Amino acid sequence: MMRYPNLEDIELIDIPKISDPDGRGNLSVIEKELLPFPIKRVYYLYDVPSDSSRGGHAHLELQQFLVALSGSFDVVLDNGVDKRIITLNRPNKGLIIPNGIWRELESFSAGAVCLSLVSDVYKEEDYIREYDAFLSFKRGQSNP
Numbered sequence: 001m002m003r004y005p006n007l008e009d010i011e012l013i014d015i016p017k018i019s020d021p022d023g024r025g026n027l028s029v030i031e032k033e034l035l036p037f038p039i040k041r042v043y044y045l046y047d048v049p050s051d052s053s054r055g056g057h058a059h060l061e062l063q064q065f066l067v068a069l070s071g072s073f074d075v076v077l078d079n080g081v082d083k084r085i086i087t088l089n090r091p092n093k094g095l096i097i098p099n100g101i102w103r104e105l106e107s108f109s110a111g112a113v114c115l116s117l118v119s120d121v122y123k124e125e126d127y128i129r130e131y132d133a134f135l136s137f138k139r140g141q142s143n144p
């Protein structure tokens, strides 16, 4: 039987960092081999007030890779039964979120920038934006 992605499949992965030998700072690079999907779109969130949240939905198919390019924020991941909170606060660490996981991004620090590399172009029909609809969707899957 098919196994759907779950919270334990969500990985924080290292982005290669090249430190400059002459003290000019760091350079990180994301090449296509780093991610389990081809990148079709890039967007970023910034100037998010600390008392605001982003996300609050799941995707049917979209996979994504989130990086805190600057500052920090929390990613609350939810499979309809359990939740997991991961703080992103380093530009050389990224979080791969598979499809079918509800996510909320909150507690943005001042100056935080969230880079998102995703597996498809923008399609509103790929979003589940109502939590009850998400729970119904998860009930239709074999694992939570």
Ligand code: T46
Binding pocket: 041, 043, 045, 054, 055, 056, 064, 103, 105, 116, 122
């Ligand atoms: C996600 C989190 C982390 C577009 O027109 N094109 C786009 O590529 C995107 C991402 C959004 N939009 C429009 C749709 C809405 O009218 O921008 C508006 C705000 O989008 P949304 O409410 O979905 O924004 P967030 O920050 O809640 O969610 C976004 C992504 O949509 C989502 O995939 O995981 O960032």
